Amino acid sequence: MVSIVGMGGIGKTTLARTIFDDPLIVQNFEIRAWVTISQEYDMRETLLALLHVTEILFGKRKQEDSANNVAKLVDIMSKHSDEQGKGKQEDSASKFVKFVEAMSKHSDEQLGEQLRKNLYGRRYFIVMDDMWSSKVWDEVRKYLPDTSNKSRIVITTRLSNVAVNFDSDAPHEMDFLDEDKSWSLFCDKVFLGEACPLELVEIGKQIAQSCKGLPLALVVIGGLLAKSQRTIEQWKDVAENLASIINLGNHEQCLKILALSYRHLPIHLKPCFLYMATFPEDCEIRISRLIKLWIAEGFVNPVVPNSLEDIAMEYLKELIDRNLLIVRQQGTLGKMKSCIIHDLLRDLCLREAQKENFLCITKSLIVHGSCSTILPSEIWEMTQLRHLKFENIVLPDPPRHSHLVDSQDSYILENLCTLTTVENFKLTEEVVKRIPNIKKIKIAYRNDFKGSKLSSYCLENLARLSKLESLALDMKWSKENCVGNFALPHSLKKLTLEGCYLPWEDMRIVGSLPKLEILRLYDRAFVGNVWNPSEGEFGRLKFLQIRSTNLEYWGAENTHFPSLEHLNLSFVYLQELPLGLAEIHTLRFIGLNYCSESAVNSVKQIREERESLGYEDLQISVGY
Numbered sequence: 001m002v003s004i005v006g007m008g009g010i011g012k013t014t015l016a017r018t019i020f021d022d023p024l025i026v027q028n029f030e031i032r033a034w035v036t037i038s039q040e041y042d043m044r045e046t047l048l049a050l051l052h053v054t055e056i057l058f059g060k061r062k063q064e065d066s067a068n069n070v071a072k073l074v075d076i077m078s079k080h081s082d083e084q085g086k087g088k089q090e091d092s093a094s095k096f097v098k099f100v101e102a103m104s105k106h107s108d109e110q111l112g113e114q115l116r117k118n119l120y121g122r123r124y125f126i127v128m129d130d131m132w133s134s135k136v137w138d139e140v141r142k143y144l145p146d147t148s149n150k151s152r153i154v155i156t157t158r159l160s161n162v163a164v165n166f167d168s169d170a171p172h173e174m175d176f177l178d179e180d181k182s183w184s185l186f187c188d189k190v191f192l193g194e195a196c197p198l199e200l201v202e203i204g205k206q207i208a209q210s211c212k213g214l215p216l217a218l219v220v221i222g223g224l225l226a227k228s229q230r231t232i233e234q235w236k237d238v239a240e241n242l243a244s245i246i247n248l249g250n251h252e253q254c255l256k257i258l259a260l261s262y263r264h265l266p267i268h269l270k271p272c273f274l275y276m277a278t279f280p281e282d283c284e285i286r287i288s289r290l291i292k293l294w295i296a297e298g299f300v301n302p303v304v305p306n307s308l309e310d311i312a313m314e315y316l317k318e319l320i321d322r323n324l325l326i327v328r329q330q331g332t333l334g335k336m337k338s339c340i341i342h343d344l345l346r347d348l349c350l351r352e353a354q355k356e357n358f359l360c361i362t363k364s365l366i367v368h369g370s371c372s373t374i375l376p377s378e379i380w381e382m383t384q385l386r387h388l389k390f391e392n393i394v395l396p397d398p399p400r401h402s403h404l405v406d407s408q409d410s411y412i413l414e415n416l417c418t419l420t421t422v423e424n425f426k427l428t429e430e431v432v433k434r435i436p437n438i439k440k441i442k443i444a445y446r447n448d449f450k451g452s453k454l455s456s457y458c459l460e461n462l463a464r465l466s467k468l469e470s471l472a473l474d475m476k477w478s479k480e481n482c483v484g485n486f487a488l489p490h491s492l493k494k495l496t497l498e499g500c501y502l503p504w505e506d507m508r509i510v511g512s513l514p515k516l517e518i519l520r521l522y523d524r525a526f527v528g529n530v531w532n533p534s535e536g537e538f539g540r541l542k543f544l545q546i547r548s549t550n551l552e553y554w555g556a557e558n559t560h561f562p563s564l565e566h567l568n569l570s571f572v573y574l575q576e577l578p579l580g581l582a583e584i585h586t587l588r589f590i591g592l593n594y595c596s597e598s599a600v601n602s603v604k605q606i607r608e609e610r611e612s613l614g615y616e617d618l619q620i621s622v623g624y
Contacts, residue, residue, distance in 0.1 A: 003163035004156045006174030007323035007342065008258045009216025012156040015174070016127050019154065029152075031124040037131045043139050047111040050126070052099050054118035112143035120145045124152075131157045132264055158261055161321040176213025176342075183208050185215060189222025203235045210242050212343055216258075258348050261324055271299045272315050273324055274358050276341045277349035278365060284328050284338045287316065292387045292418075308386070372423055380434060381411050387418040392444065394423050398430055412436065421474075427461040438465055442472040442496075459486035472496040494518040497525035504531040504551070511537030518543045529553060533560040542586075546572050558583035569595055576602035582609035591621040 004012045019025060020034060033053040035046055103111060126144070128136070137155070144153065157163055163171035177185065186208040187196050196204055207225075211217035221242065228234055265273060272294055279285055291312040294300055300312045316339075319325045324345060329337040341349070353359050372392040379385070380398045398411065416435050420442035425431075445457070462471070468489045475498065488495070492513050497520070504526050510519065511533060517540050532555040540563050547570040557580040565586050569577075570593040577599055581587060587610075590603050600622055607618045 002152065002154045003171035004154065004174065005160050005163045005171045005323070006158065007214075007345070008158055008261050009214050009344070010174045010176065010323075011215040012158075012174055013129055014215065016129060016154050016156050020125070020127050025125055028123070029125040030122045031119065032126075033124070034127045034129065036129045037136055041133065041136050043136075044108050044111070046136070046140060047108060047115060047143070048100055048103060049096075051103070051111055051115045051118070052096055054115065055099070112140075116143045116145055119143075119151075121147055121149070122151075123149050125154075126152075127154045127156070129156045131155050131162060132159065134162050159322050161318075177215060177218070178213065179205075179209060182211060182213055182218060185218045186211075186222050189219055190225045192226070197230065199232060200230060200235060203232060203239060207235065207239050207242065210239065210343075214342060214344055217344055258344060259352070261322060262348060262352060265322070265324075266318075268299075268301060269315060269318055271297070271358070273319060274349050274353045274356070275299065276325070277346060277353050278359065279341070279346075280365060281343055281346060284340055286338050287336050290339070291316065295386055380413070383411065383413060384415055385413055386415045388416065389418060389420050392421055392423055395425060397426070397428075398434055420472075424457065426456065427458045429458075429461065432461045432464050435465070437467045439467055440470040441465075441468065442474070444474040463487035463489050465489050466491055468492060470494040473498065473500060475499040475501075488513060490514055492516055496520040496522070498522040500525045502526050504528045507531065508534055508537070514539065516541055520545045521547070521549070523548045524550070526551075531555065533557075535559060539563065542566065544568070546570070548572075554578055556580055562586070565589070567591070569593070569599075571595075572599075574599045577606060579606060579609065582606045582613065582615075585615050587618060588616070589619045589621070591623075593623040595622075 004015060006012050017034075020032060025032065031054060033050050035049045037046065106114075124144075128140075131137070144151075155163065160171065160173075183205055186204065190196070190204075207221060208218060211221060221238065225235065225238060228238075262270070262273065275294065275297065276285075291309055294312050294315065295308045300308050300315065302308060303311055316325070316336075320327060320336075320339070325339045325341055327336050327338075328340050372394050373390050374394045375396065377396045377399045379388075379395065412434050414437055416438055418440045419435070419438060420440065422441070422443050424445055425441075425443045462468070466489055468491055471488070471492055471494070473496070486509075488509060490513060493515050495510060495513070495516060495518070497510075499522070501524055505528075507526060510516070516538065519538075519541060522545075527550060529550060529552045531551055531553070536559075538561050541561055542563055542565045544561070544564060544566070545568040549572055551572060552575055554574055554577065556578040561581075561584055563586055564581075564584050566589045567581070567587070568589075568591040573596050575596065575598050577590075579602070581590075582605075590606070592600055592603060603620055603622075607620060610616075610618050
């Protein structure tokens with residue numbers, strides 16, 4: 001079993017046909033058969049097509065074909081033209097129709113058993129082209145005998161999850177052509193083996209690159225240019241209207257082939273795929289953002305006990321398995337971070353979306369403004385709201401409806417996960433009750449508040465948000481310690497503090513957080529000359545960044561930061577870094593930007609000390 005996998009138009013069938021017609025294959029296999037599996041798969045037609053070949057070859061039915069002829073399966077489902085010409089195609093098709101009529105009295109099982117007998121003991125090479133479901137293989141495999149005689153079966157499919165279901169080696173995944181191969185294929189189609197005229201090379205390469213390595217697009221455009229005038233003006237016109245040329249007129253075959261992938265999508269994936277048209281061409285799409293948008297649009301169906309995010313991620317994986325989306329970036333642990341969609345598939349999304357009145361794309365996907373957005377009180381009644389993200393927003397107090405029975409429970413935003421960036425957010429008991437499952441908050445306290453301690457903003461209630469994982473507090477315009485008695489929830493994994501002017505003694509509030517992994521301290525988040533961490537603090541902290549502080553002495557030991565991996569200091573004028581950092585075996589990177597020379601020298605000493613302890617090399621980055 002050999003599986004060839006890739007998106008529509010990438011060349012799977014062409015590769016399989018090249019192998020099928022190779023002289024070595026013709027010489028070494030007694031039987032060669034090619035069958036195209038349509039989306040509306042019919043088991044009986046597949047068996048009849050395969051059986052017809054073996055009947056012709058071995059004279060099970062008397063045919064006029066000579067025994068020395070290489071049998072060619074005429075697949076009535078195939079959309080590809082027969083190179084032998086229309087006359088021979090019609091003749092072979094009529095023979096196949098007569099064969100089908102003669103077999104009409106036999107059941108599918110009888111046809112399959114006859115096929116198995118014809119193949120048994122003989123070396124065969126079968127191509128099953130464009131397979132959409134592993135069910136096809138499950139039904140046919142019992143009639144394809146394995147007698148260890150080096151017979152081969154080749155499967156082509158657009159669906160990666162189908163390919164991995166076969167008892168075969170790892171699938172051969174078709175990739176896009178690079179620039180050189182794209183140019184070579186383009187020239188073959190346009191000039192039929194001749195060299196490209198020098199005056200057309202530059203514009204020709206521009207056209208070839210615009211096809212983004214998709215062979216189908218190169219073939220379609222190449223076929224058009226082969227029949228057009230070879231002038232710079234004509235080719236420039238093609239380059240400027242590439243998408244419309246591929247999508248419209250006599251060249252719709254390209255989009256029709258790609259449209260098969262869309263039509264075969266399950267109903268729950270179609271809106272997710274069409275939504276990709278909202279992103280600009282060549283846009284690298286952050287997967288975390290895409291999932292939030294799908295959920296916000298209502299495309300993701302809830303399935304207990306999975307979260308909507310988990311279900312949306314499964315949707316995404318399905319589209320990737322179908323080669324409709326391409327993973328662009330992966331994290332260090334293999335987690336997908338971003339994806340892209342090929343321009344032609346995006347054009348397909350646009351066409352289908354407009355046809356179905358799914359959405360309308362304009363060129364005017366952005367509004368910029370520096371003012372804060374004041375939201376209406378009705379925002380507290382949007383119980384399905386999941387992510388509220390603005391540059392700057394002002395949230396009103398929750399409405400009170402005393403005439404309603406149990407009215408407060410009616411407006412709890414149980415689904416709200418993200419809330420950014422809220423100005424002068426009053427975390428009253430009433431507000432905290434309404435956002436019980438919030439995971440991410442960013443709050444900015446501007447310099448227009450009254451009072452120096454922010455007591456009316458109830459920051460101590462942060463500790464009551466038991467699901468909160470990421471918190472950012474921006475107070476950079478306060479210029480004084482105005483946080484007051486604030487507390488933090490033990491669920492925090494990521495914390496960013498800016499301009500809080502807290503004394504380093506209050507760092508115990510942060511250090512005691514049991515799950516904290518990322519800590520960013522910006523623009524005098526903490527002030528004072530000395531920071532002495534306490535024993536047992538920062539047990540899980542992996543990333544620490546400090547920018548702009550008057551800290552001069554840091555009395556850290558390896559026991560204070562046992563899990564630290566990344567340390568970044570900017571505009572921090574420490575006399576030296578704690579030598580105890582050398583004993584933190586997890587530490588991999590220290591970055592210093594605009595720090596003192598003595599601090600830089602102490603980092604070098606830390607690296608030497610680590611080497612003497614036998615730890616892995618420490619990466620150091622210094623900038624001024």
